[in-house]
Each structure stands twice: as C-alpha cells, then as structure tokens.
Amino acid sequence: MIHMTTADAPHELWEGDVNEAAIEEWKADTTTFDRIRHVSDVTTKPQAASEIAERAQVSEPTARKYLSILAETGRVKVINTESGTRYMRAPQMLAMKRIAAIHREHSKSEIRDSIRDLKTELNSFQKQYDVADVDELTLELEPGDDGWQDITRWQQIEQNLEIAQAALSLYDFDPDDSHAAAARVADTSRVTGSHEYGTLSDDSERSTA
C-alpha cells in the first residue's frame, strides 16, 4: 500500500499566481487524453462535455471524443437527457479498482476481520445516536453541530463494508482459470504460488516493495 518513489525534485519556484501556475504546469506535464481521464475520474455528478472540457483545459470536440472512448471501456457513464448528453465516472470503475487493490494485498481472513470490525463500529453508532441509518442522523444535525465527523465516518464505514464484502465474494472468481494460465505462460515462482492473493489482483499494478 505504500508506494516508493524515485522521482527527482524540481527546485524552481513558480512565477505569478500559484493557482495559474498549478494549471499551466499540469497542462505541460499531461496530454489532452490524460487530462480528460483525470477530470472524468473525479466527476461525481453528471456534467456536459463543455463543463468537463473547461475543467480539463481542452476543446469541447476533444473532450467529447475522449469521453466516448472512456465510455466504451466502461470508465465513464453516459447519461442522455432532454438537454443533451451528460457524463460522469462509472461506479464499476471505482469498485473494481478498490477490489483489485484489496485482492493484491490482503488475504481472505484479513478481509473477514475487517468486515467484522466495520460492522461492530456501525452497530455502536446506531446505539449511540439511536437511529437506524445515517440519513436519519443527517436530518437531525445543524451546520456546526458536533456529529458531522461521525456522519462522514458512518458513510465511510458503509462504503468500505460494501467493497470489503464484494472483495470477499469475488476472491476466488476466476471463470477462465486465469491463474493457471498465468502460471503456464510465466516462469516466475510468484505466479504459481499466488493462491494467497485474490483472483482480481492485477500483476501490472502490484507494488514491488
């Protein structure tokens, strides 16, 4: 989970406004496709191609072209409305990335332990506030109240629980027997002995640490 880096340090400070410099340097270090991907990956509400284009600092036709490509690969969700096409990130992209990361680093029993701990914490919130779910508590709070940290935590627990439960269910999901296939074509011992990992872990992203 900890990623080592070998990048060299840039020492030049910016000139002018730090916000303008942040945008200009991001543009200089990326392609137009990178920027559409960066922006669409954090788009949590439907937006028009023109809005995404503006955020990504690309032209609208370029945005439209790349958003279609990302939609085809399942990374972006397309929503057709009366006022035109809207785009947002696809939930399956988020879920699969997280499940793959968990399969890469955690055993089945670690996932089970985590599910148990998260459920215990959830139950203690329900008892503490005497409400059935987090939405009920949200309605009771005013801005500035204590308790907003707990709402954030509660929502986080629910989301982590769903992901952990899905990661556990899919731990051995391998209809094409890809593990055996990988062991046949690769001559590394790690692949053949990899039953400690979940089947959705992606070797290309495994940390080498």
Added chain:
Amino acid sequence: MESSTDIEGKVGPLDETAVEQIRDEFTTLDGLVIEAGFDSLLDPTKLVVRLDDGIGDAESCRFDVRWYQTGYYNFHHTDEQDINFRFDYHPKPDAPKRHFHNPPDAPSEHPQRSCITVTEPRQVTRAVHSLWRRAYETNSLTQLNEAENPP
C-alpha cells in the same frame, strides 16, 4: 498532534480515486517524498505523504490528506517540530469554505481565506506542494498562504 479534520458540515465519504491522484501527483512532484499511501486499503481514511526533510529545523514532515466525494478536502501538514498548518475546503460556520489554518498550531477558530482557488485534485496538490516548497527553500512560515511569487 492528532490529525484533526475540523468537519462541521456534510462532506461525504472519502473519494479514493481523487486520493490516488493526489498520491501519484505528490510522488512525481518531489524527490523528497519517501512514502505516499492510504493508511489502510480495507478501511481507508486518509492519504499519508512523508517527506525526507522539512521546513527550518524539521528533518522530516508529513501531509495527511483527505479528499471527499463532494470535492471538499483537507491538506494537513505536521512535522517533528510540531509545526501544523492546514489548507482546507469544507463548510465551516463563520469562515470561508476555502480556508487556511495558520502555523504553528493550525487552530480551529478564525482561519484565514485560503489562497488556493483551483478545484481539481491534481491542481490543488500542485498548489499545496508549491507553497510548501517555497517555505522549505526560504526557511520561512510567513508566506505559506500567499499566492503570488515573488510576493
């Protein structure tokens, strides 16, 4: 000091994808970054970024970063000299949503307006890093929330 988020309104759960972008951005921006990762994969609550040097006498420092699905965020700096400051964006009564908690203590009350106005995770990370980097190179905490360079 324990990492405090100072949340006083609805921010929603952590956005792991945004946090991954921030991790990748930090690691490519500065060779002083020696570690950058989630505190946990099964129950992620924050990104921890460790740097191998710090401002002034500090020999290392750390950013604890949270980015929420609403687009709100906390970037919290701390080091072994106990210098704390935070660039935040979230609802807070009697304060601008985008605000800066001053060093050395980053008190919760009366934060200033933040000089960071960009909104994408990678852009905000670049701005926070630039502002930190200037403080590091000039050995000074006084200009941390000053957008113009030279000020």
